[in-house]
Amino acid sequence: MPNTTVTLTGTGTPLPVPGRAGPGTLVRRGGWAAQVDAGRGTVLRLAELGLGCPDIDLLALTHHHSDHLVGAADLVLTRWVQGRFDPLPVLAPEGPTARFARRLLDGWAEDIDVRRRHTGRPAPQGPDVRAFAPPAAPAVIWRSADVEIAAVSVRHEPVEPAVAYRFDTPSGAVVVSGDTRVCAEVERLARGADVLVHEACRSAAVRERGKRFIADYHADTVELGAMAERAGIGTLVLTHLEPAPRTDEDTEAFAAEVRRGGYGGHLIVGEDLLTAPVGEPAAQRG
Ligand SMILES: [Zn+2]
Numbered sequence: 001m002p003n004t005t006v007t008l009t010g011t012g013t014p015l016p017v018p019g020r021a022g023p024g025t026l027v028r029r030g031g032w033a034a035q036v037d038a039g040r041g042t043v044l045r046l047a048e049l050g051l052g053c054p055d056i057d058l059l060a061l062t063h064h065h066s067d068h069l070v071g072a073a074d075l076v077l078t079r080w081v082q083g084r085f086d087p088l089p090v091l092a093p094e095g096p097t098a099r100f101a102r103r104l105l106d107g108w109a110e111d112i113d114v115r116r117r118h119t120g121r122p123a124p125q126g127p128d129v130r131a132f133a134p135p136a137a138p139a140v141i142w143r144s145a146d147v148e149i150a151a152v153s154v155r156h157e158p159v160e161p162a163v164a165y166r167f168d169t170p171s172g173a174v175v176v177s178g179d180t181r182v183c184a185e186v187e188r189l190a191r192g193a194d195v196l197v198h199e200a201c202r203s204a205a206v207r208e209r210g211k212r213f214i215a216d217y218h219a220d221t222v223e224l225g226a227m228a229e230r231a232g233i234g235t236l237v238l239t240h241l242e243p244a245p246r247t248d249e250d251t252e253a254f255a256a257e258v259r260r261g262g263y264g265g266h267l268i269v270g271e272d273l274l275t276a277p278v279g280e281p282a283a284q285r286g
């Protein structure tokens with residue numbers, strides 16, 4: 001197992017699609033694990049990876065759209081039920097996302113109370129919300145001994161704030177876009193990263209289906225290919241796939257559009273549970 005890996009815990013969108021959990025990305029560095037967003041089914045995907053919720057050391061939230069958050073309470077509550085009692089640190093941009101995180105367990109107070117009295121375990125203290133002002137330019141917002149996390153505001157209007165995260169580790173860097181149009185902010189944050197996990201929208205196909213509003217605030221695949229090439233990305237991983245691929249032809253269409261944009265590096269059209277090394281030779285550009 002390489003030192004740093006990134007795993008897609010969910011490649012879906014708000015619409016339920018068989019085989020695709022809600023949006024989520026897991027970054028692991030040695031025994032340390034950070035979950036970025038926690039959509040529908042996240043804890044099941046973690047279990048399928050052989051992980052319990054107590055194995056998660058940090059949750060980083062990108063924005064307050066429900067598809068990215070509906071699994072967050074499940075993660076925090078199940079971490080407690082599975083026996084980890086220290087609060088889960090939660091990174092969130094100040095505003096609606098941080099407010100959501102602070103209220104995360106409010107609806108579960110009576111469930112927590114009856115479980116606590118029944119089992120004698122301590123009440124959960126979390127989540128430990130570490131809100132930050134959404135930065136206009138990439139800025140470091142969290143540090144440990146060997147992982148540094150930077151964030152930047154992205155372009156998902158009218159949803160504000162929304163952020164992307166970059167994890168710098170001794171073996172390499174991985175960036176997770178969250179939801180955004182293709183933008184200069186992510187391009188700056190991702191410059192030279194080994195792996196970029198980016199949401200992807202086949203705008204032309206979406207518009208043909210009469211869903212222009214979706215294409216308006218998501219990342220066009222052709223523009224994404226151009227941006228990833230300019231940023232010198234080693235491996236580009238597409239997630240939050242819109243429209244969700246149901247056939248091999250659909251999957252190939254995502255790849256073809258990104259290539260049409262000019263991207264020449266290693267390209268992966270994401271599937272749930274896909275794991276990519278960060279900074280290993282297989283993920284290098286070329
Ligand atoms: Zn979304």
Ligand SMILES: [Zn+2]
Binds near residue numbers: 156
């Ligand atoms: Zn969104």
